[in-house]
Amino acid sequence: xxxxxxxxxxxxxxxxxxxxxxxxxxxxxxxxxxxxxxxxxxxxxxxxxxxxxxxxxxxxxxxxxxxxxxxxxxxxxxxxxxxxxxxxxxxxxxxxxxxxxxxxxxxxxx
Amino acid sequence: xxxxxxxxxxxxxxxxxxxxxxxxxxxxxxxxxxxxxxxxxxxxxxxxxxxxxxxxxxxxxxxxxxxxxxxxxxxxxxxxxxxxxxxxxxxxxxxxxxxxxxxxxxxxxxxxxxxxxxxxxxxxxxxxxxxxxxxxxxxxxxxxxxxxxxxxxxxxxxxxxxxxxxxxxxxxxxxxxxxxxxxxxxxxxxxxxxxxxxxxxxxxxxxxxxxxxxxxxxxxxxxxxxxxxxxxxxxxxxxxxxxxxxxxxxxxxxxxxxxxxxxxxxxxxxxx
Numbered sequence: 001x002x003x004x005x006x007x008x009x010x011x012x013x014x015x016x017x018x019x020x021x022x023x024x025x026x027x028x029x030x031x032x033x034x035x036x037x038x039x040x041x042x043x044x045x046x047x048x049x050x051x052x053x054x055x056x057x058x059x060x061x062x063x064x065x066x067x068x069x070x071x072x073x074x075x076x077x078x079x080x081x082x083x084x085x086x087x088x089x090x091x092x093x094x095x096x097x098x099x100x101x102x103x104x105x106x107x108x109x110x
Numbered sequence: 111x112x113x114x115x116x117x118x119x120x121x122x123x124x125x126x127x128x129x130x131x132x133x134x135x136x137x138x139x140x141x142x143x144x145x146x147x148x149x150x151x152x153x154x155x156x157x158x159x160x161x162x163x164x165x166x167x168x169x170x171x172x173x174x175x176x177x178x179x180x181x182x183x184x185x186x187x188x189x190x191x192x193x194x195x196x197x198x199x200x201x202x203x204x205x206x207x208x209x210x211x212x213x214x215x216x217x218x219x220x221x222x223x224x225x226x227x228x229x230x231x232x233x234x235x236x237x238x239x240x241x242x243x244x245x246x247x248x249x250x251x252x253x254x255x256x257x258x259x260x261x262x263x264x265x266x267x268x269x270x271x272x273x274x275x276x277x278x279x280x281x282x283x284x285x286x287x288x289x290x291x292x293x294x295x296x297x298x299x300x301x302x303x304x305x306x307x308x309x310x311x312x313x314x315x316x317x318x319x320x321x322x323x324x325x326x327x328x329x330x331x332x333x334x335x336x337x338x339x340x341x342x343x344x345x346x347x348x349x350x351x352x353x354x355x356x357x358x359x360x361x362x363x364x365x366x367x368x369x370x371x372x373x374x375x376x377x378x379x380x381x382x
Binding site for chain 1: 146149150153156163164167168191192193195196197199200203204205207208209211212237241244245248
């Protein structure tokens with residue numbers, strides 16, 4: 001059933017939410033690595049205009065579906081600390097938007 | 111006369127520049143020029159790329175008249191900088207989620223502008239109809255109890271703002287859900303949206319002294335009428351419940367024996 005497989009493309013992009021706002025990509029990597037095989041990683045700092053709802057977040061597109069469950073087991077509910085010792089409980093979810101950048105890299109001639 | 115703004119942290123000149131061209135200067139007439147400037151940024155610098163993405167995602171920051179231009183610019187830029195499209199959409203979806211987790215009225219105007227901007231980005235194909243419907247369904251389900259005796263902190267009875275968010279998003283892109291599977295998706299959604307509306311409308315907190323806000327009622331009616339002029343609107347919560355039950359029987363007569371395998375028979379390419 002072709003149409004069935006098409007509709008059931010597995011979700012492989014996850015978001016790790018509610019990370020400390022001051023966290024950097026480097027410190028995230030230190031705490032989380034090694035990240036299982038993946039083909040997309042994006043770390044985003046918060047938009048400062050969100051007042052008291054500032055959190056960093058990270059997106060990972062896994063290659064193997066099974067790694068998602070292991071990753072979730074480990075980091076869903078994991079307590080991350082900011083530089084002042086404030087606790088942030090991370091949440092692992094499927095990213096609501098599953099697209100990632102296309103592979104082909106064309107250089108912008110500008 | 112110039113009034114000194116609130117003293118704030120010194121923003122690096124490049125950040126100021128990006129903010130200025132995208133949120134102050136941009137309008138329909140100079141979009142090409144600003145797109146060229148945006149393309150010339152040093153996208154290999156992670157700091158500049160991050161700020162650019164944050165501002166491209168900041169559709170609520172621009173005047174309503176410039177919103178479409180910002181969406182189009184983002185879509186055109188995305189062809190050159192492939193990281194842009196997913197990062198911008200992800201940023202907006204996270205903001206929509208966060209402001210549902212903290213439904214403080216201070217965000218309300220921003221939320222409306224943000225979902226309208228998301229609708230424009232859909233119109234420029236940065237996301238699919240299924241992503242739009244994910245957001246629409248999140249408005250009518252996230253933290254929603256569907257039980258007047260159980261008050262949800264995320265969707266308290268007196269807060270009717272999500273109805274406006276649904277209408278705002280549909281106002282921008284709902285007209286494009288008029289054929290094939292997206293038409294069907296909208297038809298189904300409108301049943302569930304009416305169900306949500308009547309759940310909110312029939313809440314016992316609304317009384318003769320404390321009436322359900324009439325302008326929200328009007329926005330809701332107008333939204334449905336514009337999308338489906340011939341729609342027979344439900345007039346009670348019970349009617350909506352019956353309609354959903356009927357839909358369930360039609361779509362999943364086997365429900366209970368088997369798991370639901372996909373949303374709406376999963377056919378993305380139904381032809382008219």
